Amino acid sequence: MRDFIYLASQSPRRSQLLDQIGVAHQLLLAGPEEDAESLESVRGAEAPGRYVARVTGLKLDAAVERLKRQGLPAAPVLCADTTVCLGRDILGKPADEADAVRILKRLAGQSHRVLTAVAVQKGKQRVDAVSESWVRFAPMTAAQIKAYVATGEPLGKAGAYGVQGRAAAHIEQIRGSYSGIMGLPLFETAALLRSLGVRC
Numbered sequence: 001m002r003d004f005i006y007l008a009s010q011s012p013r014r015s016q017l018l019d020q021i022g023v024a025h026q027l028l029l030a031g032p033e034e035d036a037e038s039l040e041s042v043r044g045a046e047a048p049g050r051y052v053a054r055v056t057g058l059k060l061d062a063a064v065e066r067l068k069r070q071g072l073p074a075a076p077v078l079c080a081d082t083t084v085c086l087g088r089d090i091l092g093k094p095a096d097e098a099d100a101v102r103i104l105k106r107l108a109g110q111s112h113r114v115l116t117a118v119a120v121q122k123g124k125q126r127v128d129a130v131s132e133s134w135v136r137f138a139p140m141t142a143a144q145i146k147a148y149v150a151t152g153e154p155l156g157k158a159g160a161y162g163v164q165g166r167a168a169a170h171i172e173q174i175r176g177s178y179s180g181i182m183g184l185p186l187f188e189t190a191a192l193l194r195s196l197g198v199r200c
């Protein structure tokens, strides 16, 4: 018998990744009355690790409230947040194509960190983890950046790229968690679910 969980995320990648390890899940999405984007604002000099864990906690608070409000059957709720950082700078999702070009120019020829926090709440119990990975992009010409941005892939993704997509052609090296870079670190996720006694 498998338990099901709620996935409070609009990211199709996170749902695919949960499928990959056989976690039955239902989406628990924010309604138009919730200002989901405002949860992701950065506080002054906040370190990236703290930022990503704090935002994930806020997403989970909002999701648990949503579950209560909607009167849905009780089940564990999972949230995650992915942040790309270059040094101490947090690079979020690009606002538009020009912003994606600007971000990718900074990442090209450099190594950066990808932090993904995941948090799960079951009843009153909450557990969380942060996965850290390093990604090194090869140098990219302006034409290569332009061509990549024209694919539309950078929009909606932290750091303006998808490791699982065409960006892979420019990624020289990865250290850490491939699934974490994509948006949900599966090793940590499975361990958190097990620690809560979720059968999957």
Ligand SMILES: Cc1cn([C@H]2C[C@H](O)[C@@H](COP(=O)(O)OP(=O)(O)OP(=O)(O)O)O2)c(=O)[nH]c1=O
Pocket: 008, 009, 010, 011, 012, 013, 040, 080, 081, 082, 083, 084, 093, 114, 156, 157, 158, 159, 161, 162, 163, 164, 181, 182, 183
């Ligand atoms: C770095 C990287 C990020 N991403 C994606 C994963 C996340 O969807 C997105 C980071 O944004 P997030 O704010 O973590 O997630 P989201 O807004 O897509 O979904 P929600 O807040 O509802 O959970 O970037 C990739 O798909 N591939 C990558 O290589």
